[in-house]
Amino acid sequence: QDQAQLIDGKAIAETIRGEIRDEVARLKEESGGRFEPGLAVVLVGERKDSQTYVRSKKKGCEEAGIKSFGTDLPETATEEEVLAVVREYNADPRVHGILVQLPLPSHMDEEKILMAISIEKDVDGFHPENIGKLAMRGRDPDFVCCTPKGSVELLERSNIPIAGKSAVVVGRSNIVGTPAAMLLQRRNATVTVVHSRTPNPEKYIREADIVIAACGVANFVRGDWLKPGCAVIDVGINAVDDPTKKRGYRLVGDVCFEEAVKVAGQITPVPGGVGPMTIAMLLQNTLEGAKKAYEQGK
Numbered sequence: 001q002d003q004a005q006l007i008d009g010k011a012i013a014e015t016i017r018g019e020i021r022d023e024v025a026r027l028k029e030e031s032g033g034r035f036e037p038g039l040a041v042v043l044v045g046e047r048k049d050s051q052t053y054v055r056s057k058k059k060g061c062e063e064a065g066i067k068s069f070g071t072d073l074p075e076t077a078t079e080e081e082v083l084a085v086v087r088e089y090n091a092d093p094r095v096h097g098i099l100v101q102l103p104l105p106s107h108m109d110e111e112k113i114l115m116a117i118s119i120e121k122d123v124d125g126f127h128p129e130n131i132g133k134l135a136m137r138g139r140d141p142d143f144v145c146c147t148p149k150g151s152v153e154l155l156e157r158s159n160i161p162i163a164g165k166s167a168v169v170v171g172r173s174n175i176v177g178t179p180a181a182m183l184l185q186r187r188n189a190t191v192t193v194v195h196s197r198t199p200n201p202e203k204y205i206r207e208a209d210i211v212i213a214a215c216g217v218a219n220f221v222r223g224d225w226l227k228p229g230c231a232v233i234d235v236g237i238n239a240v241d242d243p244t245k246k247r248g249y250r251l252v253g254d255v256c257f258e259e260a261v262k263v264a265g266q267i268t269p270v271p272g273g274v275g276p277m278t279i280a281m282l283l284q285n286t287l288e289g290a291k292k293a294y295e296q297g298k
């Protein structure tokens with residue numbers, strides 16, 4: 001084999017979005033039109049990238065038949081104002097998922113605001129209680145963070161075995177690396193986490209059947225660090241200068257794709273790998289939350 005098989009995140013995400021759309025339609029019909037999943041998105045400030053993410057999340061909802069609610073607050077809003085919006089959505093039975101777009105302006109305590117989201121509506125899975133439950137044996141979180149969940153879903157939908165395999169996660173952030181490691185461990189992989197204080201990360205990566213790279217360093221993982229035939233999930237999104245592009249930059253992952261594609265068995269491209277999965281998982285989490293509320297209300 002000369003080249004790794006590409007894991008087409010865009011196509012897999014599209015399939016999942018279709019499944020969600022069908023399930024939403026089925027539930028609407030079953031409930032005689034009374035049941036409609038709802039997602040509330042809170043945006044504070046005018047960051048262009050955040051506005052783009054929020055727009056595509058709302059568009060994803062619309063396509064899936066999920067009602068989206070939105071509150072946009074100015075950069076100058078107070079923490080108390082954001083908390084008030086969150087509390088309102090907590091109490092609103094039409095809303096099954098609440099997402100506060102990060103990063104928040106620096107004068108706000110991010111953790112305090114995330115903690116205020118009702119755990120049954122924490123579709124981003126960032127509440128410490130959800131992350132804690134993810135780490136515990138015999139417990140299940142209400143929601144799992146979207147990007148790591150999407151990364152593992154890519155492995156599963158590509159029929160890549162996880163149980164009994166050795167996996168390395170590069171990065172230990174609360175929202176990607178750490179939950180990715182916990183998810184793999186729950187699926188019975190033997191997991192090593194490497195980070196910025198790990199000397200010679202390649203020593204561990206060379207042994208890995210599965211590599212999830214989430215360190216935010218362009219082209220960090222090199223081709224000759226990989227075990228031949230391994231599966232590579234590249235979470236990284238890094239802009240690097242490229243004068244041949246109209247925008248002046250292009251996006252690359254945390255893995256040097258050109259090298260890795262010659263060694264790995266399967267690999268995700270950037271863009272078109274993990275990225276599209278994140279929104280698909282957000283919609284899936286919203287649907288799951290809505291279904292629980294629906295079952296309870298029956």
Ligand code: NDP
Binds near residue numbers: 147176195215238
């Ligand atoms: P963070 O910056 O929060 O965390 C990066 C992690 O990588 C840290 O644990 C850090 O170690 C580690 N790290 C940094 N430099 C190195 C290094 N040289 N060697 C080994 N480890 C290193 O980033 P995120 O987790 O939020 O995101 C990671 C990447 O994923 C980014 O490229 C981001 O853009 C992308 N991303 C993509 C998403 C998607 O939808 N596809 C969603 C979210 C993020 P330490 O803990 O020691 O500081």
